[in-house]
Amino acid sequence: MPRVAIIGGGPAGLIAAERLVAVDGQKVLIFDAMPSPGRKFLMAGKGGMNITHSEPLADFVGRYGSRQAVIGPLLERFGPQQLREWIHGLGIETFVGTSGRVFPTEMKAAPLLRAWLHRLRERGAQFHVRRRWLGWADDGALCFATPDGETRIAVDATILALGGGSWAKLGSDGAWVPLLAARGIPVAPLKPANCGFDVAWSAHFSERYAGQPVKPVVASVADRRQQGEFNITSGGIEGGLVYALSAPLRDILETTGYATLHLDLAPDRMRTRLATDLARPRGRDSLANHLRRRAGIEGVKAGLLRELLPPETLTAPDALAAAIKHLPLPVVATRPLDEAISTAGGVAFAALDENLMLRDLPGVFCAGEMLDWEAPTGGYLLTACFATGRAAGAGAQTWLASTG
Ligand SMILES: Cc1cc2nc3c(=O)[nH]c(=O)nc-3n(C[C@H](O)[C@H](O)[C@H](O)COP(=O)(O)OP(=O)(O)OC[C@H]3O[C@@H](n4cnc5c(N)ncnc54)[C@H](O)[C@@H]3O)c2cc1C
Helix, strand or coil: CCEEEEECCCHHHHHHHHHHHCCCCCEEEEEECCCCCCHHHHHHCCCCCCCEECCCHHHHHHCCHHHHHHHHHHHHHCCHHHHHHHHHHCCCCEEECCCCEEEECCCCCHHHHHHHHHHHHHCCCEEEECCEEEEECCCCCEEEEECCEEEEECCCEEEECCCCCCCHHHCCCCCCHHHHHCCCCCEEEEEEECCCEECCCCHHHHHHHCCCEEEEEEEEECCEEEEEEEEEECCEEECHHHHHCHHHHHHHHHHHCCEEEEEECCCCCCHHHHHHHHCCCCCCCCHHHHHHHHHCCCHHHHHHHHHHCCHHHHCCHHHHHHHHHCEEEEECEECCHHHCCEEEEEECHHHECCCCEECCCCCEEECHHHECCCCCCCCHHHHHHHHHHHHHHHHHHHHHHHHC
16 A cells, blocks of 8 residues: 655645545545644744735736745635635634735634544554654655654655744744755755844833734835734734735844834825924923824834934924934844744745656655745745645655656
């Protein structure tokens, strides 16, 4: 009986398994280094699991930027709509939020994962946890570290779905990179995506404002501009708006060594009007009161102006209005990869055929976040993991049929 190993029990590996257990007469073995599968998937469900997005497919595909040509065809086979239908098939309903984002009705991942693992086991998938893949033996067998020592398993096809390099405590530690690189597989360096940034705040600002949201605000970097909110941390910035702009900010930082996010702290007000209002006599008003009354700026926004502008600008209405509309916030570094929501970089698509099989390692397929793509939050991460996992499962099936 042909044996398929799926290494990595996250959404990409599990959906690949689902495709393979549907075929009679083959053994599907799922290995994971952790004591249970799907730990990061469960984490993704903590704050409300945004599983996909309801926007038109062409817009959806556009979110994958320079990788849309490779991810697009996979999404056409198993995209947002098929994913929703698949979830419904597990007895879990979904709803579309006001932003167009799609969530399971209960917002959580746990009921979905429970039903899914149950169905996979019922269909014959065998789970082997606490099995850390270490690479290949000389005879091609898969090597695993287990609590009882090292073990080797020979299989007919392998799907690697090992995840990215963030949240190592949930299993996705990127330790697979040297294993593939040693076999000559091109792997783009793993980098933080949807990540926070370090800012050199003064001790005073950090103590006073860490944990506070900045909203509403428009942030821009290069030609990207977006409205939303973000949070001040003790050493930097994080949150939705920062994550959305993190890819260009990270890339500029990497290329030039410095990068600046520009903030419009008063998105609803024109600069000229702000300048006129701020030029009105201040009388005995403090600067804080003047800013609040004339520009609607207070709290953390006022704190940002004091932190980032020279004192003379704070008293020059024209310059202050210009700064409120385009305040430069220099960032000094990305937060470490392990803290990021997702990972950019990974196995190069050029190393894979259209079935996601490694051209130089026939019978070995790759799927999920370990591939070299990135996308913003909004359900795009999970949807691409499902689409690539599904494609790798189908590819392995075709491979087994052709070699068996
Ligand atoms: C806090 C947080 C919130 C998120 N929220 C969302 C969201 O709302 N929507 C969204 O679309 N995405 C979200 N994501 C991203 C999403 O969770 C990931 O993109 C997705 O889980 C990646 O799936 P994967 O199957 O490729 O890898 P993973 O889910 O990372 O699974 C990889 C598996 O491989 C195993 N593994 C790794 N190395 C080995 C080895 N050597 N041997 C054996 N097993 C190994 C790991 O233990 C793990 O179980 C979130 C992520 C985080 C951290």
